[in-house]
Amino acid sequence: xxxxxxxxxxxxxxxxxxxxxxxxxxxxxxxxxxxxxxxxxxxxxxxxxxxxxxxxxxxxxxxxxxxxxxxxxxxxxxxxxxxxxxxxxxxxxxxxxxxxxxxxxxxxxxxxxxxxxxxxxxxxxxxxxxxxxxxxxxxxxxxxxxxxxxxxxxxxxxxxxxxxxxxxxxxxxxxxxxxxxxxxxxxxxxxxxxxxxxxxxxxxxxxxxxxxxxxxxxxxxxxxxxxxxxxxxxxxxxxxxxxxxxxxxxxxxxxxxxxxxxxxxxxxxxxxxxxxxxxxxxxxxxxxxxxxxxxxxxxxxxxxxxxxxxxxxxxxxxxxxxxxxxxxxxxxxxxxxxxxxxxxxxxxxxxxxxxxxxxxxxxxxxxxxxxxxxxxxxxxxxxxxxxxxxxxxxxxxx
Amino acid sequence: xxxxxxxxxxxxxxxxxxxxxxxxxxxxxxxxxxxxxxxxxxxxxxxxxxxxxxxxxxxxxxxxxxxxxxxxxxxxxxxxxxxxxxxxxxxxxxxxxxxxxxxxxxxxxxxxxxxxxxxxxxxxxxxxxxxxxxxxxxxxxxxxxxxxxxxxxxxxxxxxxxxxxxxxxxxxxxxxxxxxxxxxxxxxxxxxxxxxx
Numbered sequence: 001x002x003x004x005x006x007x008x009x010x011x012x013x014x015x016x017x018x019x020x021x022x023x024x025x026x027x028x029x030x031x032x033x034x035x036x037x038x039x040x041x042x043x044x045x046x047x048x049x050x051x052x053x054x055x056x057x058x059x060x061x062x063x064x065x066x067x068x069x070x071x072x073x074x075x076x077x078x079x080x081x082x083x084x085x086x087x088x089x090x091x092x093x094x095x096x097x098x099x100x101x102x103x104x105x106x107x108x109x110x111x112x113x114x115x116x117x118x119x120x121x122x123x124x125x126x127x128x129x130x131x132x133x134x135x136x137x138x139x140x141x142x143x144x145x146x147x148x149x150x151x152x153x154x155x156x157x158x159x160x161x162x163x164x165x166x167x168x169x170x171x172x173x174x175x176x177x178x179x180x181x182x183x184x185x186x187x188x189x190x191x192x193x194x195x196x197x198x199x200x201x202x203x204x205x206x207x208x209x210x211x212x213x214x215x216x217x218x219x220x221x222x223x224x225x226x227x228x229x230x231x232x233x234x235x236x237x238x239x240x241x242x243x244x245x246x247x248x249x250x251x252x253x254x255x256x257x258x259x260x261x262x263x264x265x266x267x268x269x270x271x272x273x274x275x276x277x278x279x280x281x282x283x284x285x286x287x288x289x290x291x292x293x294x295x296x297x298x299x300x301x302x303x304x305x306x307x308x309x310x311x312x313x314x315x316x317x318x319x320x321x322x323x324x325x326x327x328x329x330x331x332x333x334x335x336x337x338x339x340x341x342x343x344x345x346x347x348x349x350x351x352x353x354x355x356x357x358x359x360x361x362x363x364x365x366x367x368x369x370x371x372x373x374x375x376x377x378x379x380x381x382x383x384x385x386x387x388x389x390x391x392x393x394x395x396x397x398x
Numbered sequence: 399x400x401x402x403x404x405x406x407x408x409x410x411x412x413x414x415x416x417x418x419x420x421x422x423x424x425x426x427x428x429x430x431x432x433x434x435x436x437x438x439x440x441x442x443x444x445x446x447x448x449x450x451x452x453x454x455x456x457x458x459x460x461x462x463x464x465x466x467x468x469x470x471x472x473x474x475x476x477x478x479x480x481x482x483x484x485x486x487x488x489x490x491x492x493x494x495x496x497x498x499x500x501x502x503x504x505x506x507x508x509x510x511x512x513x514x515x516x517x518x519x520x521x522x523x524x525x526x527x528x529x530x531x532x533x534x535x536x537x538x539x540x541x542x543x544x545x546x547x548x549x550x551x552x553x554x555x556x557x558x559x560x561x562x563x564x565x566x567x568x569x570x571x572x573x574x575x576x577x578x579x580x581x582x583x584x585x586x587x588x589x590x591x592x593x594x595x
Contacts, residue, residue, distance in 0.1 A: 100479075101478075101479055208478075209478075213478045213515075214514060214515070214536065214538075214545050216543060231543075246542075251542070251544070252542060252543035252544050252545075253541075253542060253543055336541065337540075337541040338541075364512040364513075366476060366480050367512050367513075367514050367538055368514060368538070369476045369477075369478065369479075369480045369514070369515060370480050371476070371479065371480030371481060372479050372480060372481075374480075
């Protein structure tokens with residue numbers, strides 16, 4: 001079948017096209033029916049009717065163009081694409097759809113593909129298991145050395161913040177591409193390693209897919225309550241349990257029974273401590289469009305607040321340069337509100353000076369339910385800010 | 399202000415929710431008294447949109463909805479992936495307007511809200527010209543991070559303020575009445591409600 005397009009420019013031409021509509025034996029399928037002069041008419045023509053149709057039009061001097069040479073070929077191609085990209089697993093990280101939200105399985109499969117395709121750069125570490133016994137995977141990007149100074153990035157610690165896990169997937173691919181093209185972070189990888197935990201809260205993430213799209217916490221159950229889950233960003237050992245978190249297990253900011261009670265948190269704590277050489281730690285959240293540094297639990301400025309503020313200024317400028325997205329920045333407590341038991345307050349107190357938190361797009365119009373067509377721009381602009389932080393860490397190592 | 403409370407001075411611009419065009423500027427003061435009670439607000443806006451244009455848009459929205467032969471219903475707007483079907487956009491727009499009334503009443507000096515999602519909407523057919531909708535909306539509460547479920551009843555006729563009645567799950571068992579008259583009139587000076595989509 002072919003699809004022909006006719007644009008009638010005179011009443012005679014329009015009439016000729018309309019005549020075709022009456023010739024039922026031709027079995028024509030009008031994708032765009034005749035509307036008037038100057039409006040395109042698209043007709044799907046079965047093979048055996050091609051000759052009569054072209055003759056009918058040609059006899060009156062009505063010109064047409066072939067919009068689709070072979071409808072079947074397009075249908076076949078689309079079938080293949082659908083089989084590949086919908087719920088079937090993509091075959092390579094090049095055919096992975098970065099502009100869509102994915103399931104946990106799809107993301108775990110992506111990680112395996114990335115490692116398989118780049119065995120000399122990427123490896124997958126299991127740093128622990130979640131409450132529901134899901135593996136906690138961290139991707140390590142390294143060009144060699146032994147325990148090189150490193151950057152830590154985590155996304156998805158709050159499961160409903162879907163644009164973060166989606167961005168994490170894109171970051172992983174970006175690191176690999178930069179390295180392959182010897183640009184961007186390739187220079188950072190010469191002296192530093194990058195650790196990236198894409199699904200930091202897999203139980204929560206699975207729950208947002210199966211049951212409650214707006215689930216934030218982990219899925220742990222603690223004695224004495226029917227309510228489920230601990231806020232993994234109130235569970236760290238930095239002013240744990242103080243103002244800025246809730247002691248109520250049913251609350252979205254429940255800090256948990258004790259610091260590091262959540263395996264999702266403890267596994268990172270253990271990793272960071274045993275690694276001992278992490279220079280920058282970035283936790284990624286959404287939404288609000290903010291870049292934040294410690295502290296959340298006290299008004300007292302962090303000793304390095306000035307330097308962190310200067311880095312933030314530069315990072316935000318880089319981010320905005322791409323699409324004009326507006327970010328605000330400052331310490332957690334002065335920019336948003338008091339929080340206790342937060343990840344970057346703990347890492348900062350451990351001596352990891354370059355500890356930052358991002359709140360990605362948007363500012364509330366879609367909030368957690370950010371349309372998939374914003375994943376790519378969000379990841380791209382955020383990456384520019386991350387590079388500023390990584391480069392600063394690399395250039396200021398003591 | 400010692401002994402009196404906290405006073406905030408605000409200067410802000412507004413934008414058309416649909417198009418993003420600048421819709422005007424406002425100057426406001428908000429005084430939160432020391433003892434708990436609703437804040438005292440004074441506000442003055444200069445809106446850049448032409449009244450006639452607002453009225454026409456309201457009428458168009460109204461006609462679109464009235465044209466339906468069956469009661470309109472919808473769920474999960476936007477859906478998990480952030481999508482809003484074009485046919486459901488007007489319902490979302492009305493929810494944004496109506497829920498802003500809920501937020502106006504619920505917010506405090508330390509508690510703020512965003513509309514997270516329209517969980518469900520169902521149209522109630524009326525014999526008169528008013529259109530009426532029953533909503534369940536989910537509000538995202540800051541800084542508690544809670545998701546508050548609110549039942550919202552919207553009634554509207556172009557030229558009249560949007561009527562909003564709501565009942566949120568976390569509150570005690572009273573129906574909160576908000577007539578929206580002070581800020582909902584499509585024909586009035588602060589015309590963000592019911593128009594400018």
